Amino acid sequence: MNEITVRPMTPEDWSAVAKIYLEGIATEHATFQTDCPPYTAWDASHTKECRLVVVDDGVLAGWAALHRVDPRWCYRGVAEISIYIGERFRGRGLGSQLLNALCQEAEEAGYWTLQSTVLQDNAASKGLHLKCGFRLVGRRERIARDCHGRWLDTLLMERRCKDDEPSGYRKL
Structure with a gap:
């Protein structure tokens, strides 16, 4: 039985994260991006909190992170998800574990709405988001x-916080 863990992403994870991101780009179903940015650009465009990786028997198998959709104060609790699972780890339920953990951490950090943009041909991503409580x-x-x-x-998928005010609301 494989040992699966979800933990915070660190800068040292970047080479594995970038490799998985490039695998997602290669599918032509995950993103409109055509190349992986350098770490400094990626780091600047994502929130510092709510960056997670899933590890399968010591191998980084996927990652997820948030970026704010709008810098205005009134939208401080709204973020867009990026989630990628490595090619050899797809179809094993790791995406569900990772996305559910990210949603829980995001709510604890004060986010009330998470959204994801899914390309029209990415049935696996649409199914994952629906399974994890998102709606089209x-x-x-x-x-x-x-x-x-x-x-x-693209399909806009959204998940709202279960409460009117998430537990970490005052943190943002």
Whole structure:
């Protein structure tokens, strides 16, 4: 039986995180990005809290992090999720463990709304988000072109905090 743990991401995890991100980019179903940014750019664009990795028998198997959707104070509790599972670890339930842990940590940190943008062809990501309590709230048609020039839609998935005021609300 494999030992699965979810723990905070550290800067030392970056090489494994970047490798997994590049695997996601290669699928052409995970993101419109075509390359992985350097750590300094990635670090600056994501919140300092709520960065997690899932480890399977000592091997970093996936990661998840948040970035704020809007810098204005009124939206301080709204963040977008990035979640990626390494190619050889997909389909084993690690995504559910990681996403559920991220949602719990985000609520404890004071976030009341988490959202995720899922590309139209990414059925696995849509299923993962639905399984973890997200709901489909919208579809953005022909929002961006992929690396082949095809117009693609994205699905907006959202999860609201169970309480009107999350436990960490005052922290933000």
